[in-house]
Amino acid sequence: MSSATLAPSTLExxxxxxxxxxxxxxxxxxxxxxxxxIFVVAYIFYLGKNVSGPGPKDVLEVPIxxxxxxxxxxxxxxxxxxxxxxxxxxxxxxxxxxTFALGFIFLVETGIEWYRLIYHHGLTISTNxxxxxxxxxxxxxxxxxxxxxxxxLTVSIFALLGKVRxxxxxxxxxxxxxxxFVDAVWVVVFTVVYIVGR
Amino acid sequence: xxxxxxxxxxxxDASRSWSAIVHGWITTVxxxxxxxxxxxxxxxFLVIGGMEATxxxxxxxxxxxxxxxxxxxxxxxxxxxxxxxxxxxxxxxFGFGNYLIPLMIGARDMAFPRVNAWSFWLTAFGGMLLxxxxxxxxxxxGAGAAPDVGWFAYAPLTAPAFSVGHSTDFWTLGLLVSGIxxxxxxxxxxxxxxxxxxxxxxxxxxxxxxxxxxxxGSMVLFVISPLTAAQIMLAVDRFLGGHxxxxxxGGSAVLWMHFFWxxxxxxxxxxxxxxxxxISEIVPVFSRKPIFGYPIMVAATVGIGFVSFGxxxxxxxxxxxxxxxxxxxxxxxxxxxxxxxIKIFNWIGTMWGGQLQFKTPLLFCIGFLFQFLIAxxxxxxxxxxxxxxQLSGSYFVVAHFHYVIVGAILFALFxxxxxxxxxxxxxxxxxxxxxxxxxxxxxxxxxxxxxxxIPGLLGMPRRIYTYEPGRGxxxxxxxxTIGVFFQGIAVLIFVANLVRSWFVGKLVGxxxxxxxxxxxxxxxxxxxxxxxxxxxVSSRRPLWDLKHPEDPxxxx
Numbered sequence: 001m002s003s004a005t006l007a008p009s010t011l012e013x014x015x016x017x018x019x020x021x022x023x024x025x026x027x028x029x030x031x032x033x034x035x036x037x038i039f040v041v042a043y044i045f046y047l048g049k050n051v052s053g054p055g056p057k058d059v060l061e062v063p064i065x066x067x068x069x070x071x072x073x074x075x076x077x078x079x080x081x082x083x084x085x086x087x088x089x090x091x092x093x094x095x096x097x098x099t100f101a102l103g104f105i106f107l108v109e110t111g112i113e114w115y116r117l118i119y120h121h122g123l124t125i126s127t128n129x130x131x132x133x134x135x136x137x138x139x140x141x142x143x144x145x146x147x148x149x150x151x152x153l154t155v156s157i158f159a160l161l162g163k164v165r166x167x168x169x170x171x172x173x174x175x176x177x178x179x180x181f182v183d184a185v186w187v188v189v190f191t192v193v194y195i196v197g198r
Numbered sequence: 199x200x201x202x203x204x205x206x207x208x209x210x211d212a213s214r215s216w217s218a219i220v221h222g223w224i225t226t227v228x229x230x231x232x233x234x235x236x237x238x239x240x241x242x243f244l245v246i247g248g249m250e251a252t253x254x255x256x257x258x259x260x261x262x263x264x265x266x267x268x269x270x271x272x273x274x275x276x277x278x279x280x281x282x283x284x285x286x287x288x289x290x291x292f293g294f295g296n297y298l299i300p301l302m303i304g305a306r307d308m309a310f311p312r313v314n315a316w317s318f319w320l321t322a323f324g325g326m327l328l329x330x331x332x333x334x335x336x337x338x339x340g341a342g343a344a345p346d347v348g349w350f351a352y353a354p355l356t357a358p359a360f361s362v363g364h365s366t367d368f369w370t371l372g373l374l375v376s377g378i379x380x381x382x383x384x385x386x387x388x389x390x391x392x393x394x395x396x397x398x399x400x401x402x403x404x405x406x407x408x409x410x411x412x413x414x415g416s417m418v419l420f421v422i423s424p425l426t427a428a429q430i431m432l433a434v435d436r437f438l439g440g441h442x443x444x445x446x447x448g449g450s451a452v453l454w455m456h457f458f459w460x461x462x463x464x465x466x467x468x469x470x471x472x473x474x475x476x477i478s479e480i481v482p483v484f485s486r487k488p489i490f491g492y493p494i495m496v497a498a499t500v501g502i503g504f505v506s507f508g509x510x511x512x513x514x515x516x517x518x519x520x521x522x523x524x525x526x527x528x529x530x531x532x533x534x535x536x537x538x539x540i541k542i543f544n545w546i547g548t549m550w551g552g553q554l555q556f557k558t559p560l561l562f563c564i565g566f567l568f569q570f571l572i573a574x575x576x577x578x579x580x581x582x583x584x585x586x587x588q589l590s591g592s593y594f595v596v597a598h599f600h601y602v603i604v605g606a607i608l609f610a611l612f613x614x615x616x617x618x619x620x621x622x623x624x625x626x627x628x629x630x631x632x633x634x635x636x637x638x639x640x641x642x643x644x645x646x647x648x649x650x651x652i653p654g655l656l657g658m659p660r661r662i663y664t665y666e667p668g669r670g671x672x673x674x675x676x677x678x679t680i681g682v683f684f685q686g687i688a689v690l691i692f693v694a695n696l697v698r699s700w701f702v703g704k705l706v707g708x709x710x711x712x713x714x715x716x717x718x719x720x721x722x723x724x725x726x727x728x729x730x731x732x733x734x735v736s737s738r739r740p741l742w743d744l745k746h747p748e749d750p751x752x753x754x
Contacts, residue, residue, distance in 0.1 A: 015397040015398070017392065017393045017394070017395060018392055018393050019393065020309040020310070020389045020390075020392075020393035020394070023309075023388065023389045023392050023393050024309060024310060024313075024385050024386075024388075024389040027384065027385040027388045027389060027415075027416075027419055028381075028385055030416075030419045030420065031381045031384070031385070031419040031420070031422070031423045032423070033423075034419065034420045034423030034424055034427070035423045035424075035426055035427045035430075036427075037424075038423070038424045038427035038428065038457060038460075039427055039431075042431065042442065042453065042457075045450070045453060046448065046449070046450075049448040049449075049450075050448055051446075051447055051448040052447075125434065125438050125439070125440055126438060126439030126440060126441070128441065128447060128448075129441045129444075129447050129448040129449060132434065132435075132440035132441045132442055132449075133442070136430070136431065136434055136440070136442075140430075
């Protein structure tokens with residue numbers, strides 16, 4: 001066998017490829033974005049096409065507190081990651097748990113809002129076109145928040161047990177991509193549902 | 199780079215029990231085994247989908263035929279279309295991609311082997327869910343019913359009022375589940391190609407098959423997702439009483455069409471780009487020349503990828519869009535022909551002046567070239583809005599897209615089967631039977647699909663159950679159906695050839711075609727770890743460099 005093509009070993013040392021975890025997560029985010037785009041398009045397309053009440057103007061209230069909680073959780077997860085990069089594991093565990101708590105508050109707020117809509121205004125997913133599009137879009141986002149919360153809580157438990165170390169940072173970074181994506185989607189959903197559509 | 203594999207007799211013990219072998223295949227995360235699982239799954243569904251097509255053609259062989267009932271006919275064309283697209287074409291292409299990509303980029307496995315297995319089993323489960331409708335379509339009251347809403351399932355036909363029972367539910371859920379599997383496979387493709395290349399395998403040195411699968415994988419992320427979203431909406435409508443596509447509550451049937459075709463048209467390119475990939479690997483090897491215009495091929499593929507997302511509403515010219523939309527979609531549809539034409543010229547440029555070896559893989563590639571050209575030409579005809587108004591929903595359209603899917607994609611796939619069969623099995627197929635398969639299939643294909651254009655031009659609508667005599671359609675339908683039997687016999691020869699050769703074919707070495715890409719540098723079939731040593735490459739044709747050290751490939 002010839003070794004003519006066996007390039008010098010310098011090549012191997014320079015050979016750096018992107019991390020598969022990050023690329024995989026970005027691909028997943030791309031696919032999820034396309035799903036959300038279709039739901040957002042459907043929501044906008046059906047705005048004002050309701051043939052029976054209640055409509056968004058009658059029942060929706062802007063969820064300012066929940067939004068502040070969710071958006072600030074993007075900042076706290078960033079603090080958590082910079083803490084673990086500096087090997088401050090206690091600070092990491094604290095910031096990470098705060099992130100989980102903020103996300104959890106958001107989900108509880110969504111639950112309270114849905115309770116109000118269902119029991120006080122009689123709006124369910126089958127009531128009218130607004131109900132269908134509203135619960136689908138907000139519910140799709142809330143289901144993504146739920147998945148994120150499960151992942152965040154898992155890491156929190158491992159952090160409490162002292163199992164999370166500096167070398168886990170790249171994986172946590174991939175998870176943080178997902179969480180930032182969930183937050184970014186909320187910015188779009190919030191704008192479309194509570195500002196443009198109300 | 200190693201051309202020998204490490205011998206591991208203890209692991210590869212031939213005397214393992216039958217249940218251990220099955221267990222090994224079910225729990226495998228090896229990309230080659232998963233690739234073969236995908237291919238076998240697709241071949242099983244190919245036979246099922248082919249039998250459904252045969253039933254359709256037998257029903258249409260003469261006017262006023264009553265071979266099957268109208269209800270069963272509707273189920274057959276729905277299942278035929280759904281099966282062929284989602285459970286034949288997609289998995290078979292994922293299978294080849296799974297098998298070949300890590301080998302071609304000098305990697306030991308995909309980026310996420312367990313996600314890979316998960317994606318395969320979701321696809322398989324989706325197919326089983328779809329076919330379970332034959333038993334459970336009415337909700338297990340004793341009689342089943344397959345979906346009968348057509349493969350694009352226009353609203354309001356899918357509404358609970360018009361699709362009673364569970365047949366449409368099985369259709370929705372089957373596609374939803376397999377769609378998630380497809381997204382998983384696509385994530386894996388992109389991550390593998392970007393992150394697992396061996397040292398020296400820069401983007402510009404990747405084999406074209408890998409490049410084209412990168413484009414295909416990226417497209418799948420944006421192609422399948424709208425379908426998944428639309429299926430979620432349909433499931434909300436059917437299970438939760440939603441109103442997305444319920445026109446009485448203000449919903450829109452046209453919105454489903456848009457969502458479906460935003461998936462549906464780029465999907466054609468998702469299927470045909472891997473076919474291009476096979477042609478781009480096979481034609482150079484059997485022409486004994488490097489591919490002509492590598493960078494242009496890559497650019498044209500990426501161009502097709504982008505433009506294909508802006509053509510979907512050419513499926514909807516007859517719905518009644520405004521003239522601006524009609525003009526826009528007619529124009530983009532014609533534009534997509536430009537990069538496709540570039541590719542055809544590049545393949546011809548590769549063959550031009552080469553020492554052509556007319557083995558079975560090259561024969562199928564040449565068939566592909568001619569037939570894909572004609573498919574593209576009828577595509578341009580249908581892109582002209584006024585022409586489309588006349589022929590939309592006719593057998594002309596059916597003939598057009600079967601020219602793409604059978605004449606181009608299936609021909610490229612047959613070529614790929616013969617080309618990589620020695621690598622997958624370690625044995626050579628029978629060349630005579632391969633050539634017989636080719637010629638019978640060419641005859642059958644042209645009998646069926648050339649003559650199918652004519653009843654379309656004469657006004658025969660697609661999905662029609664039967665027709666009156668005296669409209670001038672009888673002869674053409676008869677010829678179409680006769681062609682099906684040629685194709686059926688050809689496929690039987692193909693299957694028999696592969697099965698027989700798998701066990702008793704002549705043993706081949708690593709590299710029976712004197713080819714240039716990395717998969718031919720390892721043993722046939724490759725060991726579980728692919729390469730004993732991870733190769734290092736310095737050009738587009740690493741194996742050429744290895745075999746011709748005095749004349750290395752031009753470095754890029």
